[in-house]
Amino acid sequence: MNDKKHLSVSAIQNGTVIDHIPAQNLFKVISILGLDKIPNLITFGTNLESKQLGRKAIVKIADKYFEREEINRIAIVAPHAKLNIIKEYVVVEKMLVEVPDEIKGIVKCVNPKCITNFENVTPKFKVADKKSVALKCHYCEKITDQEHMEYR
Amino acid sequence: MQMKNRSLVSINDLSKEEIFKVLDLAEEFEKNPSQKIMDGKVVATLFFEPSTRTRLSFESAVNRLGGRVIGFSEASSTSVSKGESLKDTILTVANYSDLIVMRHPVEGSARFASEVSPVPIINAGDGANQHPTQTMLDLYSIRKTQGTLNNQKIVMVGDLKYGRTVHSLLMAMSQFNASFVFIAPKELQMPQEYKMFLKDAGLKFEEHTDLAENIKDADIVYMTRVQKERFSDPMDYEKVKNAYILRNHMLEGTKENMRVLHPLPRVNEINIDVDDSNKAYYFTQALNGVYARMAIMASILGLK
Numbered sequence: 001m002n003d004k005k006h007l008s009v010s011a012i013q014n015g016t017v018i019d020h021i022p023a024q025n026l027f028k029v030i031s032i033l034g035l036d037k038i039p040n041l042i043t044f045g046t047n048l049e050s051k052q053l054g055r056k057a058i059v060k061i062a063d064k065y066f067e068r069e070e071i072n073r074i075a076i077v078a079p080h081a082k083l084n085i086i087k088e089y090v091v092v093e094k095m096l097v098e099v100p101d102e103i104k105g106i107v108k109c110v111n112p113k114c115i116t117n118f119e120n121v122t123p124k125f126k127v128a129d130k131k132s133v134a135l136k137c138h139y140c141e142k143i144t145d146q147e148h149m150e151y152r
Numbered sequence: 153m154q155m156k157n158r159s160l161v162s163i164n165d166l167s168k169e170e171i172f173k174v175l176d177l178a179e180e181f182e183k184n185p186s187q188k189i190m191d192g193k194v195v196a197t198l199f200f201e202p203s204t205r206t207r208l209s210f211e212s213a214v215n216r217l218g219g220r221v222i223g224f225s226e227a228s229s230t231s232v233s234k235g236e237s238l239k240d241t242i243l244t245v246a247n248y249s250d251l252i253v254m255r256h257p258v259e260g261s262a263r264f265a266s267e268v269s270p271v272p273i274i275n276a277g278d279g280a281n282q283h284p285t286q287t288m289l290d291l292y293s294i295r296k297t298q299g300t301l302n303n304q305k306i307v308m309v310g311d312l313k314y315g316r317t318v319h320s321l322l323m324a325m326s327q328f329n330a331s332f333v334f335i336a337p338k339e340l341q342m343p344q345e346y347k348m349f350l351k352d353a354g355l356k357f358e359e360h361t362d363l364a365e366n367i368k369d370a371d372i373v374y375m376t377r378v379q380k381e382r383f384s385d386p387m388d389y390e391k392v393k394n395a396y397i398l399r400n401h402m403l404e405g406t407k408e409n410m411r412v413l414h415p416l417p418r419v420n421e422i423n424i425d426v427d428d429s430n431k432a433y434y435f436t437q438a439l440n441g442v443y444a445r446m447a448i449m450a451s452i453l454g455l456k
Contacts, residue, residue, distance in 0.1 A: 113280070118258050119264070137260065140278075141260070
């Protein structure tokens with residue numbers, strides 16, 4: 001076991017650990033999953049060293065388990081995130097985030113002339129490129145890329 | 153026909169077979185334009201943004217087929233100016249009509265309208281996004297003048313960056329093994345996404361900035377207007393404004409079957425001395441809009 005890592009964010013007895021979040025997107029993950037609105041005990045560490053990501057973040061949420069659909073919502077900001085499901089301090093299951101084919105809500109369309117930025121219409125996108133996570137608006141058909149992504 | 157009761161928002165909503173069915177039907181209407189098959193039908197034309205050709209050709213098509221038209225030609229005289237949402241306008245107007253033809257400045261408004269409306273929507277232009285009936289009449293004009301849609305060499309000229317007609321036409325013609333030549337000032341070149349699309353589809357295209365040199369082996373020369381307001385620096389506009397004007401002498405040495413198309417309105421990008429050439433097709437193209445729109449409406453209303 002990696003003691004250093006263990007010290008930086010303490011272990012939880014039951015719940016979910018989300019690892020390999022790009023450090024700059026930690027708070028987006030928190031917001032997308034609504035972690036800022038739940039009463040559970042949550043600990044996180046950020047700017048941890050990562051060979052893969054440079055700087056990564058990790059979140060541990062006590063007594064909370066996610067549905068597959070729910071967790072895929074973070075794919076746009078943390079496509080390489082790994083989840084460990086913890087029961088009695090033991091990892092009982094591992095999950096990888098999958099980039100879904102469609103994304104509803106979450107992201108704003110980058111096109112200021114799009115109907116979703118004028119009327120009460122929930123933005124909907126087809127994922128045009130799963131690797132770079134480029135989104136094609138269901139309404140105005142314009143592409144919103146990672147660089148221009150804004151969250152609702 | 154499968155188009156029955158379906159909205160038409162984008163040309164990409166139609167399969168190749170459906171496009172052919174509409175073109176065949178348009179041909180039938182051209183031969184016999186006064187059929188009273190829309191008797192008892194009410195079509196609402198909601199033009200939140202002004203338009204001459206599109207609105208009048210839709211209304212002409214409905215009238216010739218014996219239907220009735222209600223609607224408005226600018227939003228300022230409607231409850232939209234009181235702050236009514238598009239959704240509410242559509243749900244209200246759907247009570248009064250069998251079909252809604254809509255032009256709206258906001259992109260994606262037609263898709264949204266088609267999702268909330270109980271009657272079919274025909275998109276007559278949603279901002280810079282889609283204008284499928286224009287594409288249909290362009291396809292009709294190409295097939296009529298060339299005898300086929302296959303293997304055409306299409307030269308697109310002018311504003312290729314913002315022009316929705318050229319984008320939709322490119323997407324539609326890519327299904328028929330077309331090759332393309334893009335002639336535009338560097339500020340208004342074809343967007344990268346469309347060039348990527350052609351590359352992925354294995355279709356040929358070239359890019360040039362000179363008009364006269366590059367139309368010799370074209371089957372179709374599709375002209376568009378270069379608008380001054382597209383340039384951030386007016387000097388840049390002054391430099392290029394005369395470079396994209398088609399003149400009659402340039403047509404010398406072009407192919408016999410070549411035809412000049414333009415979605416209109418024209419300002420000066422086709423010199424009037426071209427009008428008398430048998431290669432000028434843009435006014436007939438506008439007439440074809442009536443037949444294409446008849447065919448689309450008849451298909452959606454399930455009348456043919």
